[in-house]
Amino acid sequence: MKEVIIGKEGTQKFSISASRVSRQHAKITVSDSGHWTLEDLNSTNGTYIIDDNDELVQIKKVEISEFTRIVLADQTSMGFTFYAHHILEDDPKNYKTEFLHVLQIHDKAIKEKTEIDAKIQKKNMMRYLPGVISAVIGLVLTLFLPFHQKVYGVAVTAVFTALLQAVINIYLGKDSKLKKFNAKYSNKLICPCCSKPLTEIEFKNQMCSRCKAHA
Ligand SMILES: [Zn+2]
The missing domain is CATH 2.60.200.20 (Tumour Suppressor Smad4)
Structure with a gap:
């Protein structure tokens, strides 16, 4: 003990x-x-x-x-x-174990961030959806509606596009994954010695530039 x-x-x-x-x-x-x-x-x-x-x-x-x-x-x-x-630690300046622990959290964070970015990118593709759908509807209505009703086709397409756009904007605006990610990690990716937030370069060098604690 x-x-x-x-x-x-x-x-x-x-x-x-x-x-x-x-x-x-x-x-x-x-x-x-x-x-x-x-x-x-x-x-x-x-x-x-x-x-x-x-x-x-x-x-x-x-x-x-x-x-x-x-x-x-x-x-x-x-x-x-x-x-x-x-x-x-026998040597009070040795932060190797703690630094490696923070590095592990950092690597986990990078992995999560990559996944979140991919999801956001996929979600952002939805921005094109209203344009594509309204083009198709517009084309179909223009081709098949009798000449004197074509104006209704334009109106229907416009209303539909606007509604879809609004719904998608609300959906995209709800993206809280990034916020949650930042809240989860911002106070953990710090120097084990002086608590300064570490930059990517410092993680790469495995050393805190302020207090020189290192792995
Ligand atoms: Zn430090």
């Missing part, structure tokens, strides 16, 4: 100097069977975890995983945010 007290005067190997973090703020326990537990040690400003929906949840004692992001006090520079896994 491993037990690490986290705080300004904790037993963790990385240093914490953030002003709102207590001297002995929280405790992480890793059992021999690999179960992780996080416990708040009656800290002044509270211990939180960031859940799957990126919500900040205050805890007293909770089961976590090694990739749970823990927030001591708050997410500003006066608090301290880190991946639970970091307590296992």
Whole structure:
């Protein structure tokens, strides 16, 4: 079993100097069977975890995983945010495991984004539908309606086209997949050390340009 007290005067190997973090703020326990537990040690400003929906949840004692992001006090520079896994690192500057974890999320996001883009592209093909259908109807009506009724054919086609266009625009406007995608990933594709959102180039280089944490 491993037990690490986290705080300004904790037993963790990385240093914490953030002003709102207590001297002995929280405790992480890793059992021999690999179960992780996080416990708040009656800290002044509270211990939180960031859940799957990126919500900040205050805890007293909770089961976590090694990739749970823990927030001591708050997410500003006066608090301290880190991946639970970091307590296992002998070299406090080594973010290899965490970086690989973020990279995995990134690769999953890229795959999802490709699928969403393909779906949106397919959906956008529908924009041509009213034009094509109205051309066909117009042609049929022009060919088969008696001469003095052809004007009705034009009117029917115009009304039909406008209605179809409106319905399709409403349908296309409802596209929320991209919004959901952004909400799901925007707060996860970040540097495991300094929480800066990572760019594609940084993912390619596997290094944060701001704090130099790397895989
Ligand atoms: Zn960074």
